[in-house]
Amino acid sequence: MHYLRKIKDRSARHVMLGIAVFAVLFLLVIxxxxxxxxxxxxxxxxxxxxxxxxxxxPFKGDFGFLPFILSTLHVSLLAILIALPLSxxxxxxxxxxxxxxxxxxxxxxxxxxxxxxxxxxGVWGTLTxxxxxxxxxxxxxxxxxxxxxxxxxxxxxxxxxxxLLISILLEVFRSIPQEMTDASMQLGATKxxxxxxxxxxKSFPGILAAVVLSVSRAFGETIAxxxxxxxITEIPHSLFDACYPLPALIxxxxxxxxxxxxxxxxxxxxxxxxxxIIVLFNALSRVILVQIEKRYxx
Numbered sequence: 140m141h142y143l144r145k146i147k148d149r150s151a152r153h154v155m156l157g158i159a160v161f162a163v164l165f166l167l168v169i170x171x172x173x174x175x176x177x178x179x180x181x182x183x184x185x186x187x188x189x190x191x192x193x194x195x196x197p198f199k200g201d202f203g204f205l206p207f208i209l210s211t212l213h214v215s216l217l218a219i220l221i222a223l224p225l226s227x228x229x230x231x232x233x234x235x236x237x238x239x240x241x242x243x244x245x246x247x248x249x250x251x252x253x254x255x256x257x258x259x260x261g262v263w264g265t266l267t268x269x270x271x272x273x274x275x276x277x278x279x280x281x282x283x284x285x286x287x288x289x290x291x292x293x294x295x296x297x298x299x300x301x302x303l304l305i306s307i308l309l310e311v312f313r314s315i316p317q318e319m320t321d322a323s324m325q326l327g328a329t330k331x332x333x334x335x336x337x338x339x340x341k342s343f344p345g346i347l348a349a350v351v352l353s354v355s356r357a358f359g360e361t362i363a364x365x366x367x368x369x370x371i372t373e374i375p376h377s378l379f380d381a382c383y384p385l386p387a388l389i390x391x392x393x394x395x396x397x398x399x400x401x402x403x404x405x406x407x408x409x410x411x412x413x414x415x416i417i418v419l420f421n422a423l424s425r426v427i428l429v430q431i432e433k434r435y436x437x
Contacts, residue, residue, distance in 0.1 A: 148306075150190060152170070152381060153382060155218065155309075156375075164305060166319060170414060170418075171410075171413065172365060173410050173411040173414055174406055174411055175269075176403075176404060176409050176411075177404055177405075177407040177408035177410075177411045178192050178403055178404070179308050179400060179401065179404040180202060180404035180405045180407075180408050181408065183200075183401065184202065184206075185393050188203075189202055189203065189204055189408065190204055190205065190208070190412075191203075191205055192204070192205060193205045193206050193374050195207075196374040197229070197398070197401075197402045197405065198398065200401065202336075202401075202405040202408075204385075204408070204409065204412060205374060206372050206373055206374045206375075206382075207279055207372075207383055207385045207388050207409065208290070208385065208412065208416075209374055209375065209382075209385045209412070210368070210375060210382035210383050211358060211384040211385045211416070212416075213289050213293075213359070213375055214289055214292040214296060214368065214380060214382060215296070215357040215358050215384075216299060216354075216356055216380070217289060217290070217293030217320055218292075218293045218294075218296035218297040218298075219265075219297075219298075219300075219353060219354055219357065221293060221294060221297035222296075222300050222301050222302065222304055223298040223352065223353075224326060224386045225297075225302035226301050226305045226308060227304075227308060228347075229305050230304075230308035230309050230312060230339070231312075231334055233305075233309060234247060234309060234312040234313070234338070234368035235312075235333070235334055235338065236330065246256050248304045249305055249306060250302070252301065252302035253302040253303060257299065257360060257361070257362045257363040257365075258350065258362050258363065260287060260295055260298060260299050260363040261295065261362050261363035261364075261366030261367060262366070263295075263374070263407075264291060264294070264295035264363060264366060264367040265366050265367055266294055267334065268291050268294050269285075269286035269287055269288075269291050269367055270286060270369060271286070272284060272286040272288060272290055272291055272379070273285055273286030273287075276290070276333070277379045280377075280379065281379050284379035284403075285369065285381065286368055287316050287366070287368060287369030287370075287377060288367075288375075288379045288380055288381055288382070289368070289377075289378050289379070289381075289382045289389050290377050290378040290379060291368065292364045292368040292382060292384070293366040293378075295334050295363050295364065296357050296360055296363065296364060297364060299356075299357075299360065300353045300356055300357055303352070304349055304350075304354055307348075307349040307352065307353075308346065308349055310344075310346030310350075311342045311346060312338060312342055312343065313347060314342070315337070315338060315342055318342065319337055320333055320337055320422060322339065323336065323337045344428055347424065347428050348424075349422060350424075351420070351424040351425075353418050353430070354420060354424075355420070355421060358386075358413065358416060358417050358420070359386060359417065360386060360389045361386040361387060362390070362391075364384055364386065364387055365384075365386070365387035365390055366390065368381060368382045368383065368384060368387060369381025369382060370383050370387055370391060371383060371385070382424060384399065385412060385413045385416075386413065388409050389406055389409050389410055391414075392406055393406050
């Protein structure tokens with residue numbers, strides 16, 4: 140019987156190891172496939188020219204990815220700057236201040252927001268956010284804006300990742316031992332002091348991990364951003380300028396230009412660049428997270 144248990148344990152360990160290795164290999168297969176498809180355009184032009192040029196004229200052989208890279212970064216980071224404070228304050232309220240009935244009331248709405256298709260957010264942004272920017276917000280800062288802009292993309296994307304951030308942050312806060320918050324309250328601290336000195340401090344690594352997941356989601360979002368960003372191949376110089384993120388470029392053009400090998404290769408390079416951006420961001424964030432966890436564990 141003991142021998143059978145050892146066999147089962149060893150088999151389960153090997154199966155789980157195989158699944159983990161498969162996940163890593165699958166990631167490598169995706170990267171290699173995209174790289175091979177993007178190789179022709181990198182042979183025609185140097186990677187430095189492709190990454191730093193702002194000229195996008197496919198029919199003339201000009202493929203400059205700088206506007207798309209900057210648009211992706213601008214929209215994604217703006218979305219995080221908008222969504223993080225809102226989600227953090229909402230999570231603190233639901234975890235610390237709200238009653239059990241209040242939490243039960245709001246939880247289904249958070250789940251519904253998470254499940255709404257991105258195209259619905261895009262339609263909502265087109266009908267609401269774009270006119271709001273064009274008619275109310277932009278006139279206070281610039282002479283003209285169509286509303287299809289970096290700001291519109293950031294606002295719509297912020298609303299999309301808001302329920303994801305709230306759900307993750309609530310789980311992070313719940314992981315904090317109740318004894319720690321109870322001890323703080325018994326020593327005379329107010330709820331807000333407990334939040335600042337105990338909850339936020341103890342959960343900071345988890346908050347950073349939640350931000351990483353949300354940024355990764357924001358980088359890859361396509362349809363909703365495509366519908367509100369304007370899709371103009373120019374480097375955005377303000378929040379009210381139109382932009383063209385990499386996912387929108389791929390979604391708009393792939394499938395229509397397969398008869399042009401260089402164009403198809405350029406789009407595959409766009410997918411590869413998006414893949415590299417997400418991997419590098421996650422790797423850098425993981426390194427930072429490990430350092431923070433070491434610091435907070437002391």
